[in-house]
Amino acid sequence: MRNHWAAIGTIVKRELAAYFESPVAYVFLVIFLLLAGFFTFAFGGFFERGEASLAAFFNWLPWLFLFLVPAAGMRLWSEERRLGTIELLLTMPVADWQAIVGKFLASWLFLVVALVLSFPIVVTVNVLGDPDNGVIASGYVGAALLAGAYLAISCMTSALTRNQVIAFILAVVLCLLLILVGFSPLTDLLARWASPWLVEAVAKFSVLTHYDGFQKGVLDSRDLLYFLSVMAFALFATGVVIRNHRAG
Amino acid sequence: MIRVENLSKSFGPKLAVDGVSFEVGKGEVLGFLGPNGAGKSTTMRMITGFIPSSAGAVSVCGLDVQENPIEVKRRIGYLPEAAPSYTEMSVLSFLKFAAEMRGLRGEERRNAIRRVVGLCHLESVLGQTIDTLSKGFRHRTCLAQALIHDPEVLILDEPTDGLDPNQKHEVRTLIREMGASKAIIFSTHILEEVEAACTRAIIIDRGRIVANGTPAELKARAPSGKLEDFFRSITRSDVQTEAAA
Numbered sequence: 001m002r003n004h005w006a007a008i009g010t011i012v013k014r015e016l017a018a019y020f021e022s023p024v025a026y027v028f029l030v031i032f033l034l035l036a037g038f039f040t041f042a043f044g045g046f047f048e049r050g051e052a053s054l055a056a057f058f059n060w061l062p063w064l065f066l067f068l069v070p071a072a073g074m075r076l077w078s079e080e081r082r083l084g085t086i087e088l089l090l091t092m093p094v095a096d097w098q099a100i101v102g103k104f105l106a107s108w109l110f111l112v113v114a115l116v117l118s119f120p121i122v123v124t125v126n127v128l129g130d131p132d133n134g135v136i137a138s139g140y141v142g143a144a145l146l147a148g149a150y151l152a153i154s155c156m157t158s159a160l161t162r163n164q165v166i167a168f169i170l171a172v173v174l175c176l177l178l179i180l181v182g183f184s185p186l187t188d189l190l191a192r193w194a195s196p197w198l199v200e201a202v203a204k205f206s207v208l209t210h211y212d213g214f215q216k217g218v219l220d221s222r223d224l225l226y227f228l229s230v231m232a233f234a235l236f237a238t239g240v241v242i243r244n245h246r247a248g
Numbered sequence: 249m250i251r252v253e254n255l256s257k258s259f260g261p262k263l264a265v266d267g268v269s270f271e272v273g274k275g276e277v278l279g280f281l282g283p284n285g286a287g288k289s290t291t292m293r294m295i296t297g298f299i300p301s302s303a304g305a306v307s308v309c310g311l312d313v314q315e316n317p318i319e320v321k322r323r324i325g326y327l328p329e330a331a332p333s334y335t336e337m338s339v340l341s342f343l344k345f346a347a348e349m350r351g352l353r354g355e356e357r358r359n360a361i362r363r364v365v366g367l368c369h370l371e372s373v374l375g376q377t378i379d380t381l382s383k384g385f386r387h388r389t390c391l392a393q394a395l396i397h398d399p400e401v402l403i404l405d406e407p408t409d410g411l412d413p414n415q416k417h418e419v420r421t422l423i424r425e426m427g428a429s430k431a432i433i434f435s436t437h438i439l440e441e442v443e444a445a446c447t448r449a450i451i452i453d454r455g456r457i458v459a460n461g462t463p464a465e466l467k468a469r470a471p472s473g474k475l476e477d478f479f480r481s482i483t484r485s486d487v488q489t490e491a492a493a
Contacts, residue, residue, distance in 0.1 A: 003351070010348040014334070022336050084332030088393070091296045091328070092349040093321040246299045248259040 007094045011102030012109070015076075019110050024075075032068055032114050039064060040121060052129025057121050058139045058215050062179055062208060065143075065150055070171035072111060073154025074164045076103050077242070081162040090246070100238050104155055104231075111147040115140060135217035142214025145227035146207055150175050152234035159241040175207075178230075182206020249274050249401055249431035250295065255304035256455075257290050264290045266455035267304070272448075274400075277427035279446035279463075280435035283483050287455040288435040289329050292403050295433070296326045308401055322350070325399035327407055331390035335379040339370055339389050342378060343396060350397040364392040367422060383410045391419070395426075402426065404434035408441060420445045439475045443467075453483040 019025040036057060040046050044056025080086035089099055125131045157170035180186055182203040191199045203209050210223040250272040257265040265287040272278045280288050293299045295306050297317045306313040308320045333342055343364065347357040365371055368388040373381055378389060387410060394402065407423065408416040423432060424445045436442065442449045443463045451459040459466055459482055463475065470478035
């Protein structure tokens with residue numbers, strides 16, 4: 001078991017280095033923080049809310065991540081396929097799942113770093129008012145899980161093709177679908193002609209439904225389970241895609 | 249050390265490798281010859297466990313590739329066709345990565361890197377990003393990766409492709425020297441390479457082995473005594489294959 005983790009650790013290290021040795025990481029971090037700040041203060045009504053909370057920040061994250069997470073994840077496997085390094089990686093003494101998990105963890109860690117770097121917003125709220133920092137912490141946990149779910153889906157689409165643009169677009173579409181089935185303007189519309197229980201059942205598959213719990217400060221094991229299942233399923237699918245690709 | 253039995257691979261309706269069998273022992277350097285698309289790379293990929301076979305079996309050091317893929321991969325050093333590498337990394341960090349993936353740490357890792365850097369003459373480019381290197385250096389960087397754990401078995405897919413004549417000569421010499429203590433398979437288009445570095449050669453055409461013998465034996469089978477003439481007499485160019493189809 002120790003060897004399993006040693007190999008995964010080596011892959012995580014290499015992937016993280018790949019982010020930070022290229023401009024990708026810095027461009028990503030700067031754009032993320034600029035946009036997050038912009039949405040929070042300009043569109044989120046941070047000041048108009050009249051409450052000390054990060055709701056303005058967290059409400060926009062599912063939409064911001066919708067584009068940024070696939071952008072961070074699109075190269076994971078398609079780049080390996082394009083460069084031919086997938087053949088190097090998978091003929092080293094590691095199992096496919098180790099490579100998949102290693103690459104995923106590295107990118108997830110990178111996204112968590114991006115989230116952590118949004119701390120000035122937390123500081124601002126604490127200076128201006130007296131927020132419930134427990135709710136903020138649970139909000140961040142939800143955000144990290146959301147990023148992980150999007151990322152796992154991006155891994156899967158990235159394994160499908162050597163073309164990063166295709167991987168990106170497929171990931172955005174799939175993630176958007178996971179948002180929309182629980183997006184209230186849409187579900188309200190659907191509820192007019194579909195039976196409410198059906199709409200509600202479909203909405204249970206939405207990332208928003210489960211993300212909202214965390215934003216209210218509720219750490220529900222069902223929400224946690226949901227995000228972990230999405231990740232596990234998408235990574236498992238990644239494995240199937242890679243195996244099929246190799247089998248020809 | 250390497251035993252291939254009735255190995256076949258089909259991609260859809262196309263049979264890329266068709267019942268190939270051979271063995272390579274320690275101290276042998278097997279040259280893998282054949283026209284483009286004959287199934288050389290596919291066969292090598294099946295030996296390294298990168299792609300599964302459709303039928304037949306491969307064992308390396310007595311271990312079956314399908315049953316024990318990780319153990320087999322530990323024992324193989326592999327240079328894939330076109331020598332891919334992570335181009336955004338420096339040569340040194342790429343080799344560190346390869347060493348760690350092979351379970352080499354600390355002092356062991358440092359020694360392994362020093363050894364392959366010497367063997368592949370990479371001293372002058374260690375800190376350089378692979379992106380910025382010439383084709384010859386990139387190729388040798390990938391070769392260094394294959395040698396880093398001093399494997400018992402080496403699978404080299406066109407190790408001299410894209411090198412200049414001096415570099416070709418060096419790689420050939422390296423292969424011949426290492427051949428004394430390892431089992432090596434390498435594929436090539438260059439027939440004189442077979443004579444220069446191999447103890448035995450296999451010619452493969454449209455997925456089947458059409459000749460297997462020492463370079464001298466194969467040469468003797470052509471009236472002119474030239475390996476090239478023999479090669480041309482038993483293999484078909486893709487133009488001929490097209491016409492036949």
